[in-house]
Amino acid sequence: MTVQSQRPSLADALANSDLLVDRATLDRAIAQMAEPIARDYAGEVPVYLTIMHGALPFAGQLSLELGARGLDLEFDYLHATRYRGATSGGELVWKHRPATSLYGRRVLLVDDILDEGHTLLAVKQWCLEQGATDVRIAAMTVKQHDRCVAGICAEYVGLEVADRYVFGFGMDYHEQGRNLPGIYALKEIP
Structure with a gap:
């Protein structure tokens, strides 16, 4: 039995989901986010750290919007996760x-x-701790709830989403569906 056959079905998840955000709305939100970022970093070349895997679609599109506004970036990435395919987080694991x-x-x-x-x-x-002088966060989505840990917020936000299990556009459903061109929310968690 393969790992893929052990996962819940993405097709079943989509059938049990609502489309919260379509591609056109995502595109507009990313373009709007680029304006204040380009202003805040004007004349500089920030280190642009994509948090893998989920941020890949968003980070690529945002970087192009920033380039169109004249902002150069130094690309790198990191991979730190608490989920590892699960639906709830555990201990932080650095993969890169x-x-x-x-x-x-x-x-x-x-x-x-x-x-x-x-x-x-x-x-x-x-x-x-590595000596960065300023660290800001650009998040495609922020969940609407009051459970955020103290000391963290996103300076640049694309969209707020409901406090539901969401997937698509980088976010996964059991490591599936990251490349969906919209954001979906399960109607109920199976």
Whole structure:
């Protein structure tokens, strides 16, 4: 039996989901986010850290919007996760740390979602420990709830989403559906 056959069906999840955000809305939100980011980093080349895997679709599109506004970026990525395919978080596991020196640099962390913020807080603190002078967060989505850990917020937000299990556009359903061109929410968690 393969790992793929052990996962819940993405087709079943989609049949049991609502489309919360369509592609056109995502595109508009990302374009709008680029304006204040380009202003805040004008004349600089920040370290643009994509948090894998989820932020990949968003980070790519946002970087193009920033380039269209004249902002150059130094690309790198990190992979830190608490989920590892599960639907609830555990201990933070680092799978890849950036190769770019952060010492004396401004850093823009780019992530798909700010939920409770445990992972983002740990990553931000790590960047500061590496000598970054400023660490800001660009999150495609922020969940609407009051469970966010103290000390973490996104300076740049694309959209707020309901406090439901969401997937698509970088966010996964059991490591599936990250490349869906919209954001979906399960009607009920199976």
